[in-house]
Amino acid sequence: MSTVYNFSAGPGVLPAPVIKQIQKELTSFHGSGMSILEISHRSTLFENVIDNAKQDLKDLMQVPDNYQILFFQGGGTGQFAAAPMNLASKHHRLALLDSGHWASKAHDEAIKLGYQVDVLDSTKSEHYHELPHLSLTFNQKNDDYLHVTINNTIEGTTYHQINNPTHLPLVGDMSSNFLAERYSVKDFGMIFAGAQKNLGPAGVTIVIVRDDLLKKVPKIPSILDYSLFAKKNSLYNTPPVFSIYAAGLVLKWLKKQGGVDVMESHNRKQSKMMYDFLDQSKLFRNDVKPSDRSLTNTIFTTGDQKLDLQVAKEATQHGLMSIKGHRSVGGLRASFYNAMPTAGVQSLIDFLHDFEKKH
Amino acid sequence: MSTVYNFSAGPGVLPAPVIKQIQKELTSFHGSGMSILEISHRSTLFENVIDNAKQDLKDLMQVPDNYQILFFQGGGTGQFAAAPMNLASKHHRLALLDSGHWASKAHDEAIKLGYQVDVLDSTKSEHYHELPHLSLTFNQKNDDYLHVTINNTIEGTTYHQINNPTHLPLVGDMSSNFLAERYSVKDFGMIFAGAQKNLGPAGVTIVIVRDDLLKKVPKIPSILDYSLFAKKNSLYNTPPVFSIYAAGLVLKWLKKQGGVDVMESHNRKQSKMMYDFLDQSKLFRNDVKPSDRSLTNTIFTTGDQKLDLQVAKEATQHGLMSIKGHRSVGGLRASFYNAMPTAGVQSLIDFLHDFEKKH
Numbered sequence: 161m162s163t164v165y166n167f168s169a170g171p172g173v174l175p176a177p178v179i180k181q182i183q184k185e186l187t188s189f190h191g192s193g194m195s196i197l198e199i200s201h202r203s204t205l206f207e208n209v210i211d212n213a214k215q216d217l218k219d220l221m222q223v224p225d226n227y228q229i230l231f232f233q234g235g236g237t238g239q240f241a242a243a244p245m246n247l248a249s250k251h252h253r254l255a256l257l258d259s260g261h262w263a264s265k266a267h268d269e270a271i272k273l274g275y276q277v278d279v280l281d282s283t284k285s286e287h288y289h290e291l292p293h294l295s296l297t298f299n300q301k302n303d304d305y306l307h308v309t310i311n312n313t314i315e316g317t318t319y320h321q322i323n324n325p326t327h328l329p330l331v332g333d334m335s336s337n338f339l340a341e342r343y344s345v346k347d348f349g350m351i352f353a354g355a356q357k358n359l360g361p362a363g364v365t366i367v368i369v370r371d372d373l374l375k376k377v378p379k380i381p382s383i384l385d386y387s388l389f390a391k392k393n394s395l396y397n398t399p400p401v402f403s404i405y406a407a408g409l410v411l412k413w414l415k416k417q418g419g420v421d422v423m424e425s426h427n428r429k430q431s432k433m434m435y436d437f438l439d440q441s442k443l444f445r446n447d448v449k450p451s452d453r454s455l456t457n458t459i460f461t462t463g464d465q466k467l468d469l470q471v472a473k474e475a476t477q478h479g480l481m482s483i484k485g486h487r488s489v490g491g492l493r494a495s496f497y498n499a500m501p502t503a504g505v506q507s508l509i510d511f512l513h514d515f516e517k518k519h
Numbered sequence: 520m521s522t523v524y525n526f527s528a529g530p531g532v533l534p535a536p537v538i539k540q541i542q543k544e545l546t547s548f549h550g551s552g553m554s555i556l557e558i559s560h561r562s563t564l565f566e567n568v569i570d571n572a573k574q575d576l577k578d579l580m581q582v583p584d585n586y587q588i589l590f591f592q593g594g595g596t597g598q599f600a601a602a603p604m605n606l607a608s609k610h611h612r613l614a615l616l617d618s619g620h621w622a623s624k625a626h627d628e629a630i631k632l633g634y635q636v637d638v639l640d641s642t643k644s645e646h647y648h649e650l651p652h653l654s655l656t657f658n659q660k661n662d663d664y665l666h667v668t669i670n671n672t673i674e675g676t677t678y679h680q681i682n683n684p685t686h687l688p689l690v691g692d693m694s695s696n697f698l699a700e701r702y703s704v705k706d707f708g709m710i711f712a713g714a715q716k717n718l719g720p721a722g723v724t725i726v727i728v729r730d731d732l733l734k735k736v737p738k739i740p741s742i743l744d745y746s747l748f749a750k751k752n753s754l755y756n757t758p759p760v761f762s763i764y765a766a767g768l769v770l771k772w773l774k775k776q777g778g779v780d781v782m783e784s785h786n787r788k789q790s791k792m793m794y795d796f797l798d799q800s801k802l803f804r805n806d807v808k809p810s811d812r813s814l815t816n817t818i819f820t821t822g823d824q825k826l827d828l829q830v831a832k833e834a835t836q837h838g839l840m841s842i843k844g845h846r847s848v849g850g851l852r853a854s855f856y857n858a859m860p861t862a863g864v865q866s867l868i869d870f871l872h873d874f875e876k877k878h
Contacts, residue, residue, distance in 0.1 A: 163552070164551070164552030164553060166553050166557055166558075168557070168558070168559040168562075169559075170559070170757065171556070171557055171558060171559060171560060171757065171760055172557060173553075173557050174554065174556055174557045176546075179545060179546055179554050179556060179557075180546070182545060182556075183542055183545040183546060186538060186541060186542040186545070187535075187538055187539065187542060192523065192840075193522070193523030193838065193840075194523060194525050194532075194840065195533065195538050197530070197533055197538060197541075197719075197720040197765065198525055198527070198530055198531060198532050198533045198538075198720070199525075199527070199530060200527040200528075200529070200530055200531075200841055201530060201721065203527075203841070233592035233593050233594075233597070233722065233759070234592050234593060234742040234756075235592075235742070235756050235757050236756070237741055237742055237755070237756035237757075238592070238740070238742045238756075240741070241740035241741065241742065242740075245740075269740070269741060272737075272738065272739075272741070273738050273740065274738050354757060356757055356760075360556075361556040361557070361760065361761045362560065362757045362758065362759055362760045362761070363592065363722040363723075363759035363760070363761060363762055364722075378631075379631065379632050379633050380631075380632075381597070381600035381601075381604075381628070381632065381740065381743065382596055382599070382600065382628060382631070383593040383594070383596055383597045383600065384740065396596070397593075397594050397595070397596035397597075398529065398530065398594050398596075398713060398715055398721045399721065400592070400721055400722035400759065400762070401530055401715075401720065401721045401722070402720045402721070402722060402761065402762070403722055403759070403761070403762075406556065479552065481551075481552075481553065482559055482562070
């Protein structure tokens with residue numbers, strides 16, 4: 161079988177050397193005679209795993225000392241509940257920019273849990289092909305924080321610059337471009353990210369939260385409780401040991417590649433190859449406003465639903481996997497996470513080019 | 520290095536053939552050229568994984584058709600919140616038997632979330648060396664369900680028989696003897712179990728719940744919502760793909776061993792070897808009432824804290840890992856989950872015997 165490239169939006173491609181290392185040491189972790197799959201989370205072996213992962217993440221993102229790095233379960237969806245439960249304890253109200261599907265999911269979860277949500281701006285009427293921006297006419301006094309989906313996986317848009325002129329803590333959902341692009345952690349009150357895109361296998365969710373936002377909150381499930389997890393070094397209950405271990409290996413790999421800035425250059429280069437191709441193509445197009453285009457998730461379409469499906473089907477036959485768009489929007493999508501090699505992007509472009517010539 | 524046996528109470532020992540299979544197919548799952556760590560949860564490949572795991576679990580436990588099998592994240596601790604949130608929506612009140620540490624944790628979580636808890640009986644004054652039983656003098660009309668910790672991992676006790684003469688649905692925390700002993704699912708309204716003891720690596724939690732108990736409940740985080748997960752076949756959001764895959768392999772392995780009844784005989788034999796040794800020993804003892812003794816978690820002690828630590832330390836040097844008791848009770852503990860071979864139990868007994876002779 162020829163090389164397979166995985167363009168899935170998540171769970172997504174992981175670095176090949178990391179998968180090989182997991183494979184190599186799976187039967188005996190660090191010579192212990194036990195698998196990482198079966199060691200106690202209270203063992204020194206695992207304490208080193210979680211402490212190293214935290215330190216490496218701190219180094220890579222330059223996380224200031226007044227932020228906690230926490231490991232949860234439940235993905236971004238879990239954080240759509242955890243964020244208001246932990247951070248909107250005063251006014252039970254938050255502000256939000258409606259930039260697409262996942263912002264809307266965060267909105268709905270907060271409403272479901274009894275919080276009020278002020279939608280400051282929305283680009284729904286533009287099919288989310290550009291990003292909404294902050295309106296300063298709202299009454300900031302009423303809101304506990306501002307929720308922004310930094311990278312919109314489904315719509316292929318990204319806030320490359322963080323602009324928050326309010327006094328509100330910014331909560332950033334970075335699930336799909338975590339560690340793919342440089343952000344300054346101090347611009348945020350809280351950042352969260354499900355691992356299964358840029359960081360590791362599904363099953364662990366990172367929360368980076370500023371100390372002054374940690375409060376003891378009543379009536380919150382313990383598994384979503386930031387202050388409890390901060391107090392217990394994310395070991396209040398059994399953590400997802402394997403997922404944290406695998407994420408830790410990806411962080412080491414990332415350091416070896418040169419860190420976030422090197423990764424961002426790599427991602428800029430690769431996404432530019434793809435956007436350049438799409439912009440000159442007569443068959444395929446990307447409708448996103450150029451300055452808002454995502455480095456990690458490129459959406460595109462022929463404009464014909466049936467033909468898009470045909471493209472995805474033929475791509476699969478060429479080992480170019482999972483380029484079908486999200487079921488909510490249709491079309492096509494290719495995700496270029498950190499572990500995607502340039503050869504993968506080139507193969508996809510070559511395939512699309514050939515497809516275009518034939519049609 | 521000589522053979523290592525892992526007596527950890529959880530995460531605990533997994534079947535060696537399962538670990539080898541994971542290792543073998545880690546770089547290319549079912550010939551896909553992609554790792555199970557990076558495939559989409561919306562792929563046919565993964566849909567087969569989750570559907571097979573459900574069917575195998577259904578076969579092994581003889582789960583009736585009017586029960587749902589759901590996969591959550593967050594462990595037993597997550598279910599301490601999810602159970603009252605989903606099942607105590609009418610009276611906001613539950614009944615509970617206080618059989619030890621984890622029952623007490625379930626109690627505290629329900630209280631924290633604003634539910635009332637009727638503790639029907641407690642054996643705290645007997646240091647939980649025997650199990651509390653149901654008192655029928657309480658007013659059943661006020662409670663939504665009855666919570667029982669079926670196996671008490673820390674205290675080494677098990678309800679081998681289920682006796683529920685009330686009309687209340689029984690909620691069974693089976694985290695530490697799930698599939699290790701035969702229970703009739705229809706005796707329960709809901710059963711839950713964190714995987715990391717008998718079923719697989721940490722990161723997935725099984726919920727088996729009767730259809731008539733599934734209700735749409737307001738103000739519940741989606742990641743803890745039974746009716747939502749039932750509707751979405753546990754794929755409302757990204758599930759812990761790898762943990763479900765690994766649990767699925769353990770279920771296949773279990774079927775190959777002959778199923779739950781064969782496993783129970785195996786576990787009865789092994790725990791009897793250990794209890795027989797302890798009962799004749801002049802140095803070590805187990806204080807649990809014989810009829811309540813656990814098949815999966817044997818606690819024991821010399822009665823001398825320092826000597827217990829010495830035993831645990833020397834055991835480690837002999838490749839007999841993690842026999843220190845839980846930090847809340849001290850002493851020693853050996854967990855014999857399904858994947859523990861008889862040779863492991865014999866090695867531990869031989870070591871304890873030799874230790875006794877030397878002291």
